[in-house]
Amino acid sequence: MSTSTHYDIIIIGTGAGGGTLAYKLAPSGKEILLLERGGYLPREKDNWSSRAVFVESKYKAKVGWKDKNGNSFHPGIHYYVGGNTKVYGAALLRFRRQDFEEIKHHGGISPAWPIRYEDLEPYYTQAEHLYHVHGTRGEDSTEPPAGAPYKYPALPHEPRIQELHEDWQKLGYRPFHLPVGVMRDEERPERGACIRCGTCDGFPCLVNAKADAQVVCVDPALKYPNVSMVTGALVSRIETNPSGRAVTGVVVERNGQVETYKADIVVVSCGAINSAALLLRSANDRHPNGLANSSDVVGRHYMCHNNSVMLAISKKPNPTVFQKTIGLNDFYSGSDDWDYPLGHISMVGKQDLESLRAGAPPFAPGLALDVIARHSLDFWMTSEDLPDPHNRVLVDRDGTISLHYTENNLEGHRRLAAKLKGMLEHIGCERHLVPHHLYLGKKIPIAGTAHQCGTVRFGRDPKTSALDVNCKAHDLDNLYVVDASFFVSSTAVNPSLTIIANALRVGDHLLERMQ
Secondary structure: OOOOOEEEEEEEOOOOOHHHHHHHHHHHOOOEEEEOOOEOOOOOHHHHOHHHHHHOOOOOOOOOEEOOOOOEEOOOOOOEOOHHHHOOOOEOOOOOHHHHOOEEEOOEEEOOOOOOHHHHHHHHHHHHHHOOEEOOOOOOOOOOOOOOOOOEOOOOOOHHHHHHHHHHHHOOOOOEEOOEEEOOOOOOOOOOOOOOOOOOOOOOOOOOOEOOHHHHHHHHHOOOOOEEEEOOOEEEEEEEOOOOOOEEEEEEEEOOEEEEEEEEEEEEOOOHHHHHHHHHHOOOOOOOOOOOOOOOOOOOOOEOOEEEEEEEEEOOOOOOOOOOOEEEOOOOOOEOOEOOOOOEEEEOOOOOHHHHHHHOOOOOOHHHHHHHHHHEEEEEEEEOOOOOOOOEEEEOOOOOEEEEOOOOOOHHHHHHHHHHHHHHHHHOEEEEEEEEOOOOOOOOOOOOOOOOEOOOOEOOOOOOOOEOOOOEEOOOOOEEEOOHHHOOOOOOOOOHHHHHHHHHHHHHHHHHHHO
8 A cells, every 4th residue: 555645636435436537547656545434345145135135234334314304214325345336236328319418308307418428438438348348239229329339248138038028029119138237257267257146236246246346446446556545434524725726635534533635636426415415514614605516506406316116027937037138218218109208117136025025015925025026027117307406415513414305207207107017918917017115106215325416516607517527626626526426417327337437537637637
């Protein structure tokens, strides 16, 4: 580890944004310090336990947040090296080309981004190669143009999912092999490789074959002598010089002690909620509303998608183990009977009895849940929620995070569910969908923060955005944010690949700046 007390760059957080940026900058020779709130996620038998993961929430952070009514909830946050990528499903899709433009939804306007798809396209390709994304170009009818093919072939469907693929094609739809980031035997013969187990989506990977930020980026970055990491480091605030134009120190609470680290450049990448909270906690005389917040947008415009899981009951058992290999975007921008976007359909990891119990009412009979688990086709539906300044992150006086969120733009999501329900008899399923994690018909609740974004938006106008197009704070000369905080819209696909691609883009900017 470096013994330097003043660093060229400090990166706060080691997830998809911070971890990828560290990997990008590591060969530069610059002194880089990673600050991670957690430690390494333990590799243990419970990594593969549905009860430990979903019922006991063993790997979730032991924190409590509040909603807009002051009610406490346990968020789906994971404080480890690699961040939330340690448990993500590794579905790595590009945003569609039109997602960067203004789009009219039934519930309002999805605003245009200050950059175009073409600005990010080369970095999408780099991100796909770096994170071992397996896919096939040309299958997805909404796929944007790409500068290169996928480096790794698509994961083949298991028999029941192949039947679904063919049934969708018979209905005139264009299913595609979902782009997934895992490492197979041929890619890392000397190390543990993906065994296509049933404990991937939502689980830590016991064999380290999931393409998460720790395995793919942080560990390789730490092999460089100029890169070091401090774990168990809770960053409580960021300090500035008297003029307020530059960050001078990062204050850390660790092992009961307070430490201050200094660097020429500081990058915040704690996740959209925690990054906003950190900037708000760092208010001072020059920045009374929080750092980077002269526009009053920090913490505002929180988005997390309209997500839900729906279980279709197959008329014959579904013995699929690794189920997350198929997607459908035919309704992404609309349908024959609806002029507004509906969203994205894919699969989640195959549900078992314990994972169903985690979301079922306590009176649900175990025998019925077991039958459902053995027959279910487990669909994931994503629709866009829209940026609303009233949906925001706040920090209470005692330091507790409050997440104020009101659902919006739900009609498209309801119609997407109706489209799926209308297919059931044609895909070999019973006529009724079973809602899972829907809590009396509602979408995944506020604790489901996996797709968080939008709280420190970027833009060209300092009056309406906190960051410039390079994700540098308008108000400070050496403060950057590289997680999903910078998003101005959520689109309707997983944000992970866009976070990664943007971190690579900002990395190029920082390399040029530091030279």
